[in-house]
Amino acid sequence: MKNLIEVRNLNIAYGGKSNWTNVVQDVSFDIARGEAFGLVGESGCGKSTVAYRLLGYGTVNSLVQTGEVLFDGIDLLKLDTKALTKLRGSRIALVPQNPTTSLSPGMRVGSQIREMIATHKALPQGMSMQSRIVELFALVGLPDVGHRYPHELSGGQQQRVAIAMAVACNPDLLVLDEPTTGLDVTTQRQIIQLLGDLRTRIGMAMLYVTHDLALLAQIADRVSVMYAGQLVEVAPCDQLLKSPAHPYSRGLIASIPTVDGTNSQARGLRGVLRRDQMSTGCKFEPRCDFATTACRTTPQMLEPVAGTRSVACMKWRETAAQQAPAAKPRLDATADAKPERLLSVADLELSYRKPGFFDKLLGRTSPSVVRDIDLELRTGEVIALVGESGSGKSTIARAVSGRLPPRAGLISLDGGLLAPKLKNRSVEQLRQIQYIFQNPDASLNPRRRIRAILARPLDHFGIEADEKALETVLENVGLHAGYLDRFPEQLSGGERQRIAIARALLVNPKLLICDEILSALDVSVQARIVELLRSLKEKHAVAMLFISHDLAVVQQLADRVAVLFRGELMQLADTSTLLNAPLHPYTEMLLEAAPGLSKDHYVSLPPAMPASKAMPGIGCPLAGRCPRQVGSICAETRPPVQNTGSGFVRCHIPAGQLMIRQTLDAIAPTASIYTAETAPAGAP
Template sequence: MTKLIEIRNLGIAYGGHAGWTDVVEGVCLEIARGETFGLVGESGCGKSTVAYRLLGYGAANSRVQTGEVLFEGIDLLKLDASSLARLRGNRIALVPQNPTTALSPGMRVGQQIREMILTHQALPERMSMEQRIRDLFALVGLPDVSRRYPHELSGGQQQRVTIAMAVSCNPDLLVLDEPTTGLDVTTQRQIIQLLSDLRSRIGMAMLYVTHDLALLAQIADRIGVMYAGKLVEVAPCDRLLSNPAHPYSRGLIASIPTIMHGHRGGRGLRGVLRRDQMAEGCKFEPRCDFATATCRSTPQQLIPVADEQSVACMRWSDIVDTADSIPSSISGLRPKRQAARLLSVEHLSLSYAPAGWFSELLGKTPIPIARDIDLELGAGEIVALVGESGSGKSTIARAISGRLPPRSGTIRVAAKELEPTLAQRSVEQLRQIQYIFQNPDASLNPRRSVRAILERPLQHFGIASTPEKFESALENVGLHAGYLNRFPEQLSGGERQRVAIARALLVNPELLICDEILSALDVSVQTKIVELLLVLKEQHGVAMLFISHDLAVVRQLADRVAVLYRGELMQMVDTDALFNSPLHPYTEMLLGAAPGLSKDEYVPKPPAMPDSQSIAGRGCPLAGRCPRQVGALCAESRPPSQITQSGFIRCHIPLAELAQGTTDSANTRPTQVSGVPPLLRLQTGA
């Protein structure tokens, strides 16, 4: 294949008056036309820093020390601003991690795409601008949403808009920085399918930066593994995931949980990436189980070890895979026990348009978001709330935390009814419930140091603060005291999220609301946070409402799972029972969409725009999408709640008939549901 872009000996440093610190050292890689290259590694390893240099972007306090970035033989590092502007969006385009901040909130999305096309004069002959924009939306599986503002679209739809904008000029190279972080499994698979289709249609190459190796297995041709600013292994995707050669690659893959078994049960990574403790030789030496004194003093370089596979490790051939002999420290930690009820939610209904005279004056009808939600948590119990984007998971969490007054229903903690809003609740009730948000960029004050961020809740609740308390809080989330004087902008996305988790835990809450808190973290840090949460549960009786789209982590962590679809609880069941025998058609859809570490044949249908009024109707919210729909009954009648052995399920189909279509084995995914193909083809709202 023809080489499109080549990085040669790239070195990048961050710093200023106090000196410069190397964050990327000697990176060499190349991407051919039409190839997808995945770049993985722990938070702070430098993968996004490398990716953004392909567009000529760099932080104000960064500088290129060495190297070249050659695009069709032209060194991008030597181009002036106007030359880079002509390339960006036209020949090299970016899909950022957070579409909410990438899209202008004051412009309709169609106008934003129009601006991109006009900037590069990329409109095909004899085609109107409106038609081109409609075609781009169709390309990413959306109807014409050109007149909508970003806030009127779900997260998955916003991400599709950013992809449509990125490919509007048919770029040769697409740089993707964690494009599916925070999206549910079905939306993730739709976006991966979309990217694969775009690659085959317009022949573009992709650099895909991510920590999600399971998703990468579905799209990447080759993978590069980074550690502490250096590439430690490069190999074809299937070879790296099945037979990694570097100890770090092995530990990274062993840290990945699966929906079949929860944790893989192998040796994961010990310790955390600390640049102040790295050796002069191999940077991974402080964490490597196979390191010798020679490793500490001898720098490692990539050397070929097999066809198209290179590794930076002198001991790669001597390393023995010990995954089968060393069990995971977090597998099997889900003892059954009766606990006193801590949280009780009864008949909760929510909407985002407030009812009352003001709404009536404006002629606005409240749009229902959730209806008739019943939920209980015991002390020390973890209940996972799962469902696709827009199903109402975060809305329910906001109501429990007092950030959204309910239209009806009651919320009790420790048998005491809570006031509907934060302002009405007592200081003790505020301390009892702590909320960890999905996006730490919005929840951490950018003008305060990490020390001040951690100190603020202690001051608010009258808890004594000591340096030891701060250091312990950071160590619990895989950080160290050296972070106390840093500001959020000096941290990676994963490091910011760990600070947010540490802040919530400092005040000893009784209930933690965790809203997609692991989505921005790499798998090794996820493992450490899961271990921490399990310790809090077992030793301190902290209950958690754990909102997540990662079903493998849910199996690893949760005692029970609540499945939500368009504002209605479709199923509530013990975790093992849900994965062993999902029963509900929608639960089977979610499990069928969860990717594994090998490429599969799952092909989702093009997504459909969700009906915002669907839960206000009389029938099942899944009607029209369910592969087992019972004629008009499902569309016209609300399904009854059927009691199961460990919970309930809301469906018209009798339990005995539902059970016939599910697997009895914990080690396999659902394979047959009344004649429906093994991998259910979904038609979903984004």
């Protein structure tokens, strides 16, 4: 198959004037027409720098020192701005990591797609513009949402709009820069399935940049692994995941948490990428468990080793037969303790809309987005809130933190009622509850250096801390003292998130609210942050409300899991119980959607019920989508709460029958236990 893209000996440096630092060194790879090619590596390795050069993009402080980027035989590095503009969007398109910043907030999404098609004169002959826009929405699994603004769409819908714009001109190459970061597992899976379908129907090639190898397993044909600006391994995706050759690839895969715990005994990556500590030989030598003296002084270059696999390690055959040191067993220091209750949430009901004058006059109420939430969090306990986008996870966190006053219900901390509004809470209560946001770009002051950002909460709460304390908290999150004098814009997304975590830890809180704080981090950094959070939990009894879509991370950290869907708690249980016996059908759907390291892992989800038919507070919110719906009772009657020992499940099907059904599913997935004798009362 003829290559569409050929990257040859690409060297890129950052800096200015005579002070240049090489960040990409001798990178070479090719992508065939219709092929999906993955580029993975830790934050700061240079993968996005390479990817954006495929569109002719480069920052003002970057310089291509040597190399070629051949697209259909044309060197993109030699084209002028006019020629590049003609190619971008029409033949090479980009799906960025954050659709919120890539979509214009002041334009309806239909107008933005219209602009793309009109700019490149890509309207198919005989088709109207409106028909083409509707067709593109349908292509990415959306109804006609052209009249909406970006803020009126969920994160998953925004990403689908970004994909629709990217494929509007039927490009030959689609560059995807972390397109599913921050999305819940079911939306992630839908996006991956969508991309696979588009690739088949349109025949476009893909360069998929990510730190998530589990997602690449679902879509990529080949994968290249990048470390410190160099490619260290290129191999077919299934070969790389089953038998990684380079020690870095092995460590990267071992760092990936899995719901089934298959990697729990594997040794992940040590330390973090530090360019100032690299040797003159192999760049990975400081972190390699198999390094020798020769590795320190002998540069390693990518060499063909077998078939289509290439590896940059002179000892890969020897290390492949060796085992890295096993991971240390996890100790739970609070196993025998009976911690006290720290946080209590009772009958919580939340809404984003306040009733207007006529609403009050007519006795109308605005719809609730969260209903009947009861939670208790003990000292040193971690409760994970999981569910799809829009399920109410962050909304609950905002209410606990005082950023969204409840419509009804009470929130208590340490036995004392918390004021509904943030401004009415005491300074001590504000210190005790610290919120770490998902998006550090919006929570870090771009005009302040990191030192000032970390010092501000200390000054606000009157806490004395010296330079050593700032350096220590940076080391705890995988950074070093050199970051103190930098601005947020000089950091990668993962590094900015670590600064946000460090800032929250500095004031010694009792409760941490972690809102998707690991979604933008590399797996190696994720593992380090999880260890840090676990240490805070076990040594300092810090409690956490941990919002995540990654059930594998939840398994590593959480004591209990609360499953939310459309503002209601579907199930609450101990983590091990819930993951091993997910009674509620929606919990099962979440676990099935969790990405694994094999392409045959995914199964199809039932289609979502149209929002227009959803009746909040009437019937089960999962009705119309539940694979085990037993009749009209599910849509018309609110399901009861059933105690299950370690928690509860909200479902019309008796808990005992749910357990039996799970056992039968494990034996014969098509079995059904529902008969006239065993169906829930009221079922047809």
